[in-house]
Amino acid sequence: MAQALLEVEKLNVAYGRAHVLFDLDLALGRGEVLALLGRNGAGKSTTLKAIIGLLRAQSGAIRFEGARIDGAAAHAVARLGIGYVPEDRRIFAELTVAENLDVARQKPRPGAPYWTPEALYALFPNLAEMRRRPGGRMSGGEQQMLTIARTLMGNPLLLLLDEPSEGLAPKIVEAMADTILRLKAEGLTVLLSEQNLHFAARVADRAAIIEKGRIRYGGTMAALIADEAAQHAYLSA
Numbered sequence: 077m078a079q080a081l082l083e084v085e086k087l088n089v090a091y092g093r094a095h096v097l098f099d100l101d102l103a104l105g106r107g108e109v110l111a112l113l114g115r116n117g118a119g120k121s122t123t124l125k126a127i128i129g130l131l132r133a134q135s136g137a138i139r140f141e142g143a144r145i146d147g148a149a150a151h152a153v154a155r156l157g158i159g160y161v162p163e164d165r166r167i168f169a170e171l172t173v174a175e176n177l178d179v180a181r182q183k184p185r186p187g188a189p190y191w192t193p194e195a196l197y198a199l200f201p202n203l204a205e206m207r208r209r210p211g212g213r214m215s216g217g218e219q220q221m222l223t224i225a226r227t228l229m230g231n232p233l234l235l236l237l238d239e240p241s242e243g244l245a246p247k248i249v250e251a252m253a254d255t256i257l258r259l260k261a262e263g264l265t266v267l268l269s270e271q272n273l274h275f276a277a278r279v280a281d282r283a284a285i286i287e288k289g290r291i292r293y294g295g296t297m298a299a300l301i302a303d304e305a306a307q308h309a310y311l312s313a
């Protein structure tokens with residue numbers, strides 16, 4: 077890999093005395109989609125929260141465009157061009173779809189796709205149809221799409237998605253996969269956490285598997301799909 081957009085090196089994270097990430101290494105090239113796979117409680121959300129600056133690393137390094145970001149506050153990391161969509165959908169329930177997008181509006185960022193509400197309505201046609209609807213009166217899948225659209229208004233270089241397919245109806249899961257593939261086609265780099273291997277296989281170039289806070293597997297998505305032993309060891313229930 078030429079210079080990675082994001083590099084995580086020997087990351088250790090604890091909640092109080094509970095050590096949950098152990099010497100975690102990850103790297104993402106520009107334009108790549110990486111799936112961080114693992115069972116419930118493996119450490120996926122903790123990894124994303126540490127990258128975005130919501131959790132402090134005990135040790136290790138996180139680099140974005142070559143510069144250290146571990147120790148930086150979450151708002152500062154966001155300003156550098158990392159967008160984060162947490163597991164729980166955080167839309168403003170009282171604001172309409174259009175207002176939810178407007179409050180997140182940012183200046184264009186060199187090297188990153190530039191998003192306007194109109195461009196996002198083209199990407200998410202169902203949001204276009206309900207632009208005057210309050211966020212609180214949308215289905216879970218629609219709220220998930222709105223959360224992603226709102227994060228894109230920050231014109232990120234890197235998008236972190238925490239279990240984007242979770243809790244969505246099968247048809248919405250397919251729409252979510254198509255959306256991620258279109259974002260990749262725009263040149264966006266994406267790190268997503270997933271338990272759903274089928275979904276990850278549709279969208280990701282590479283996979284890393286985390287188990288009990290340690291990376292156990294790294295390779296192309298195609299290699300993981302062919303590796304039933306690894307799937308059985310680290311992913312099946």
Ligand SMILES: Nc1ncnc2c1ncn2[C@@H]1O[C@H](COP(=O)(O)OP(=O)(O)O)[C@@H](O)[C@H]1O
Pocket residue numbers: 091094096114115116117118119120121122123
């Ligand atoms: N706020 C917290 N305080 C203490 N332990 C936590 C907290 N959040 C998560 N954990 C623990 O950290 C481990 C990893 O959790 P998490 O990163 O949420 O896993 P995943 O997202 O893969 O399901 C789990 O053992 C979980 O119980």
Ligand SMILES: [Mg+2]
Pocket residue numbers: 120121122163238239
């Ligand atoms: Mg999680």
